[in-house]
Amino acid sequence: MPAEKTTRMTCEALQASLGNLGDWCWSPAAQQHLNECASCRDLVHDMDLLSRKLRQLAAPEPSPALWERIRFQLELEGIIRPMPQAEETAAAPPMPPSPKARTSSARSSRSRA
Amino acid sequence: MRQQTAISKRVAPEFEDEAQAIALAQQGSADAFEYLYQLHKRRVYSLCLRMTGNTAEAEDLAQEAFLQLFRKIATFRGESAFSTWLHRLSVNVVLMHLRRKGLPEVSLEETLQPLQEDGPKRDIGEKDKTLVGSLDRVNLERAIESLPPGYRTIFVLHDMEGYEHNEIAGMMGCSIGNSKSQLHKARMKLRDLLRAPHPHRGTRE
Numbered sequence A: 001m002p003a004e005k006t007t008r009m010t011c012e013a014l015q016a017s018l019g020n021l022g023d024w025c026w027s028p029a030a031q032q033h034l035n036e037c038a039s040c041r042d043l044v045h046d047m048d049l050l051s052r053k054l055r056q057l058a059a060p061e062p063s064p065a066l067w068e069r070i071r072f073q074l075e076l077e078g079i080i081r082p083m084p085q086a087e088e089t090a091a092a093p094p095m096p097p098s099p100k101a102r103t104s105s106a107r108s109s110r111s112r113a
Numbered sequence B: 001m002r003q004q005t006a007i008s009k010r011v012a013p014e015f016e017d018e019a020q021a022i023a024l025a026q027q028g029s030a031d032a033f034e035y036l037y038q039l040h041k042r043r044v045y046s047l048c049l050r051m052t053g054n055t056a057e058a059e060d061l062a063q064e065a066f067l068q069l070f071r072k073i074a075t076f077r078g079e080s081a082f083s084t085w086l087h088r089l090s091v092n093v094v095l096m097h098l099r100r101k102g103l104p105e106v107s108l109e110e111t112l113q114p115l116q117e118d119g120p121k122r123d124i125g126e127k128d129k130t131l132v133g134s135l136d137r138v139n140l141e142r143a144i145e146s147l148p149p150g151y152r153t154i155f156v157l158h159d160m161e162g163y164e165h166n167e168i169a170g171m172m173g174c175s176i177g178n179s180k181s182q183l184h185k186a187r188m189k190l191r192d193l194l195r196a197p198h199p200h201r202g203t204r205e
């Protein structure tokens, strides 16, 4: 059990001072507390680990049906309008008015945005 | 981890950039809307999923967020980043939904399960001193999902979505101090969840 009387900062105060995960900025008092308190060191260790793991979590993808639902509703509400130069057919995807064809390899980087 | 989207039937529309797509969406181009949707779907959906913990609810909310955005797209003048606009709107959609459901929010501290211990004393007698080995992706996702809703909201907004306490306080109608203290409790709760034995650990996705 940490000796709260002998340290200048209590565990509670140190924990209240935690800011952005992994982006710590310790005051001298906090640094001293960490030197002396294994529990708080463990906590900070865990928060650092958590911060790294959170950054590695991939954003999940919605089902393909979601776009269909949105598109249906946009058409229903007249928000999607027929474009002057676009004749939509199932075989050929419609081109935007000023198409600048991009290679399909651009997709992978784009989908991460 | 990179996942290629399976495109079976048709090629997704391509635009020079987001600004071009926005301009064409303002004229009602279906392709432009789809481009914008594809560009932002993961971020919006993951926000919705992490805040609700439910895929069906998350899709409904993501749909609502995109529809609200697309209905208003004609008014977009580019003063702020489009993604910021969409993201803030999505957060509002989710928060409105959570309010309608009557789930406890950040300001309702007393309705949340109190943590057994707030201090570091809980370390005593536990098998794992720190998280080290137990923190894999599946466990982490699961632990975030099992946070009580009020804690989950604040944790997702601050530690996953990068909002500051003053922004969260504004969105949730609570004080900055309250946002800070709830975040701390949420982190401690998450740590507890990650250290607790997992009865379902073994079911891998």
Ligand SMILES: [Zn+2]
Binding pocket: A002, A010, A011, A012, A014, A033, A037, A038, A039, A040, A041, B120
């Ligand atoms: Zn301490």
